[in-house]
Amino acid sequence: MDILIPILSLGSLGLLFGIGLALASKKFCVVTDPRLEKIYEELPGANCGACGMPGCMGFAEGLIQGTCAVERCVVSEEEARQGIAEILGVEAKTKVKQVAILHCHGGSKRAKDKFVYEGIKDCIAANLVMGAPKACVYGCIGYGTCVRACPFGAITMNEEDLPIVYEDKCTACGKCVAVCPKGLFSLAPVKKTFAVRCKSLDLGKQVMEVCSVGCIACRKCEKACPTGAIKVIDNLAVIDYNICDNRGECLKVCPTKTILKKADVNTDSHGFNTDSHG
């Protein structure tokens, strides 16, 4: 009979708590929007944070509350965005697919060093030491912080210590843009062919002293461009991709070969230049 007391007391305790929790879950139940699950399934689930929300679930909540727009998710495919828009009952705006592009072509071959750096092999750390060992203070440091920051494995370093972007893997999430201590990445529409591979605001003479492919602000591209899409601002040529229509006059006249075809510097993950796919 001694066994009855523990069985009864523990059993009734469990039963009591079970009933209590069941009642509590009825009383305190939080009604979640049924659209939330559906939208979450459509999202890529990478939790990259490129939309500025804490993960995909946060973005889905934001969508339902109306605080963010569907286009804010740059990672998801066009189809998925349409699907989400349908669930929400709004119209999705089409978004131009963008990829990251590096604005430096110096690397270990063409850009000189100003001292030997033997610290931590990380761009952010190296940048703290007199603005990195590169003689050009604007140039790519080459320790691959962007490679480690990319959540999609879309960046690798080439033999010249310059990052290459795999355009088919790049989702334009903007992680590399944010992490690069020199701010060398920007997002450009994938259909635009040309890019200025320099970020130096120095005068032409100073640029030539430290790097053989830097923009020397000669303004030849500005004069050659029939549409006026390329402008030299603060000693640096900048392409306005809203105007540029891929004529390539700037590439032909650039004396330092600073302006390059994006396809020549970015590739897809099979090692082919994206050009070959058309």
Add this chain to the structure above:
Amino acid sequence: MDVSKFMAIMISMVFVNNFIFSKFLGLCSFIGVSKETKPAVSMGFAVTFVTTMSSIITWLIYRYLLIPFNLTYLRTISFILVIATFVQFVEMVVRKTSPALYRAFGIYLPLITVNCAVLGVAVLNSEMFFKNGKILPASFLMSLFQGFFAGIGYLLAMLLMSGIRERMELAETGHNSLRGVPLAFIIASLMSLAFMGFNGFRF
């Protein structure tokens, strides 16, 4: 009421018998959530809250159910039952009443539903303040105190560890295979050694 006793409990729980560094309880969350300072501190507060509250309810269960019916051998299972129920209940209430608070620490509550540190506090309370079925004076207040400062000790450990791990992210670690959790284990063992220095204190 003896104030010095409460002081002794405080110092003992935070430093001498720190739940992580001396008793090695609650290590999974200690390694898992200590990567960044902010979530680590939130976790610390969540644990403090749960240890304090569970100290109170397990004291009540022990005093008014287990001792009168001579069921002290059912201590572990009934404590687990009570604490788990309580944490689930708190999670529901917080989620309903305060979404902001829920986002801040509600997500950590399921992680510590019955964390071994939480159960450890309850068991320790019942061992320290009930001698052979006799209730020591002021044992309720002392249980509450012990629960609270066990949580504070956990918070201290989380804060120290997350601070070090944040710096370690940028430091050179010799070999890549050491990065992350392996290094965290080494750091934890060194910190534990340092906390052994408090061991001579007796109260």
